Amino acid sequence: MKRYQDIAGDGGSNIVAQVAEQAGRVKSRMAAVRRIIAVMSGKGGVGKSSVTVNLAAALALEGAAVGILDADINGPSIAKMAGVRGRPLLQGDNGVVPPAAALGIKVMSMDLFLPDDQTPVLWQAPGQKDAYTWRGMMEAAALREFLADTEWGALDFLFIDLPPGSDKLPNLADLLPRLDGVVAVSIPSGVSRLVVARSITVAVELLNAPLIGLVENMAAYVCAHCGREEEMFPPARQENTAEELKAPLLGKIPFDPRIARAGDEGRLFLNDHAHTPAGRAIRQIAGKVKAFL
Amino acid sequence: MKFLCVECDAPMKLQETRGPDEGSMAVIFGCPRCGKGVAMLTNPMETQMVRSLGVKIGGAGTAAEPMGMVKSSLAYRREEAAAASPPEISASIAGEEKSVNSIEGRDSSGCPFSGAVSEAFAKQESGLSWTSEARARLERIPAFVRPMVQKSIEAHAREKGLSEIDGAVMDEMKDRVGM
Numbered sequence: 001m002k003r004y005q006d007i008a009g010d011g012g013s014n015i016v017a018q019v020a021e022q023a024g025r026v027k028s029r030m031a032a033v034r035r036i037i038a039v040m041s042g043k044g045g046v047g048k049s050s051v052t053v054n055l056a057a058a059l060a061l062e063g064a065a066v067g068i069l070d071a072d073i074n075g076p077s078i079a080k081m082a083g084v085r086g087r088p089l090l091q092g093d094n095g096v097v098p099p100a101a102a103l104g105i106k107v108m109s110m111d112l113f114l115p116d117d118q119t120p121v122l123w124q125a126p127g128q129k130d131a132y133t134w135r136g137m138m139e140a141a142a143l144r145e146f147l148a149d150t151e152w153g154a155l156d157f158l159f160i161d162l163p164p165g166s167d168k169l170p171n172l173a174d175l176l177p178r179l180d181g182v183v184a185v186s187i188p189s190g191v192s193r194l195v196v197a198r199s200i201t202v203a204v205e206l207l208n209a210p211l212i213g214l215v216e217n218m219a220a221y222v223c224a225h226c227g228r229e230e231e232m233f234p235p236a237r238q239e240n241t242a243e244e245l246k247a248p249l250l251g252k253i254p255f256d257p258r259i260a261r262a263g264d265e266g267r268l269f270l271n272d273h274a275h276t277p278a279g280r281a282i283r284q285i286a287g288k289v290k291a292f293l
Numbered sequence: 294m295k296f297l298c299v300e301c302d303a304p305m306k307l308q309e310t311r312g313p314d315e316g317s318m319a320v321i322f323g324c325p326r327c328g329k330g331v332a333m334l335t336n337p338m339e340t341q342m343v344r345s346l347g348v349k350i351g352g353a354g355t356a357a358e359p360m361g362m363v364k365s366s367l368a369y370r371r372e373e374a375a376a377a378s379p380p381e382i383s384a385s386i387a388g389e390e391k392s393v394n395s396i397e398g399r400d401s402s403g404c405p406f407s408g409a410v411s412e413a414f415a416k417q418e419s420g421l422s423w424t425s426e427a428r429a430r431l432e433r434i435p436a437f438v439r440p441m442v443q444k445s446i447e448a449h450a451r452e453k454g455l456s457e458i459d460g461a462v463m464d465e466m467k468d469r470v471g472m
Contacts, residue, residue, distance in 0.1 A: 007295045007304045019346065095359045113363060115371045122368035125316070125341045133338045137345035141362045149359035 025148040027177040029095075033067075033155045035180045035293045037212070038172055042199030044164035046187045047217040049077045050263055051253070051282075052161040055183070057270040058286030060103035064156040067098065069146055070109035071172060072163035073139045074121050079111035083266025087112065095151040102268050108150045110142065136171075144175050157293075166199040173207050181212040181293055184247055188216055188233045197245050211247055212292045215285055219252035222277050229254060229277070251285040254278050296331065298324035305331065316340050421447050424459040431463075 030036060039052045052068060060066045070078035079085040079099075084107045087099035098106040110121055123138045125131060152158065162168045173179055182203050186196040196214075203209045220229040232255055243249075256278040262269040273279045296305040305322040308330065312318035316337025323330040344366075364370065423431070434442050446466050450458050 001299060002297055002302055002304070004295060007297070091359065110363075113360075113367060113370045115369055119369045123345075123366050124368045125337070125344075130338050131341075134342045134345045137342060138362075138366060141345060145360050145363050149361075 022144060022148065023175075023177075026144060026175060029148050029150070029152060030158075030177055033152060033158045035157050036160065036176060036178065037157060037181045037183060037289065037293070038160045038162055038169060038179060038209075039183045039185060040162040040169050040199055040203070041185045041192075041196055042164060042166045042202075043186070043192045043195035046185050046192055046196075047253075048164075048185045049081060049161050050259055051183070051185050051215055051217055052159050053078065053081045053263070054253075054259070054269055054282045055286050055289060056105050056157070056159050057103055057268040058283045059157055059290060060105050061270060061274070061283075062286075062290075064290075065104065065154060067106040067108070067150075067152050067155045067158045069143075069150070069158060069160045070107070070111065071143055071146075071160050071168065073110050073142050075163060076109040076111035076114075077263075078161055079107055079109040080266060081263040082107050082268070085111060085266065089113070092151045095149045097151050102271060105268075106150075106152060106155070108146045110146075140171055140175065143172065147175060166195075166202050169199065169203055169209070170207060173209065179207075179209055181289065182209045183212050183250070183289060184214045184245070185217055186214060186245070187218045193245060200245055200247055210292075212289055213248035213250040214245055215250050216252040218255040220254040222254045222256055224257070227277070250288045251281050253281045253285070296322045296333075298327060298329060300324075300329070301326040313340055421450055421455070422457045424457065426460045427458045427463050430460070 039048055039055070041048045049070075049072070056066045056068050068078050068082065070076045072078075079087075082101035082105060084099040084101050089099070089112050090097040096108075098108045099112070100106050114121070123131070123135065125134070160172060162172060169182065184196055184200055184203070186192045200211065200214075204211050218232050221232050222229050254277050256269075256273070256276060258273055258276070259269045259278060262272070270279055270282060274283065297303070298305050301324050303324055303326045305324050307320065308323045309321040310318060311321070318335045318340055320333045320335070321330055322333070358364075431443060431446075446458060446462065449466055449469070450456075450462055453462075455462065
């Protein structure tokens, strides 16, 4: 009896060739991007998106052409943080033109496709029951289109802000022709370290991805009045997170409520506060990222 | 996915597709040698998984629409997002003149299922098929007004009891609204 491999071709549907063509489109688009950097954590709530926007801003302030892809399909926040929420997406000659935030940072996010604040990402289907079986495929296809069909143009750096979950980086790596660096973000808590450690293991040992290092976010609280730093987490948790995670420490960003406020208002924190402790920390980290690459 | 007639040891060929009906499709194959048939019945999850691939039947001959999957598959989206096209455009086949369930003239030697799913959804969502000429003319309309124009044309076709939109229907609409 004939085996699957004995029957040639897939006929008029041409599915296999189209999937290959999809990968080719991503590769072609990414050829104009010098460095692709994934920002991950595995843990939610550690400030990945905030770190992503601020690192992008720091490099853009130095004159680099920078883009941010919001890979959090279900919980997109980059458009709001970067101040491009509600901007129209225009069809260009060679794809969809991403809106540009301050400093010319190009942004693509699912948020730009959603009609209002309340609408979640829902995919058309005969029914939403048992959607868990195919939802991940839809999200991966959306991410692929964001990569391939956005007119990124020539970029020095494309930051990809990953959602929580240690499976997200492998999914992204499957779609990309190359990944030039991974930045892990954590906070100095035992819970965060536990989750981030697993994500780093996946990045380094499973994917052999180039880990740039760890950013410790919300490392301390800086008093707005006297400038004194106070610990955000119990001293027992202030161990050397980077050493424990076997990742180079890129820097510690102190908590500054102005970072959150800037994100809420769609302004770039570094544009106004580059010389604050948090601003200096972000710029130093961005310098290390650049040096790594 | 490929189907083999065990008795004849011959690849089976697609004969007909039915549905989707409540998310399920019937895909009927026949053996070109002995004529025996078999029907593959999909559950809604299987139907949707194939759709999730974001491919188009016969898509190799046409450039994919940017963000086509996102725009066509989001249940709720900004109408103006990237001059978004409605589902029937991105899910259907450029140049396809046959009705959705017809397999005549299609290469039926390979896996027909994936294509049948997308086509059938395209048919189901608009309830109308477009000839290649009409489709090409529609594609020449500026993207930001295309969805509105398409809806108008389909409404006109339904009013007239038509199941297919061809060049004549487009001409009628052109005369009617001056597009």
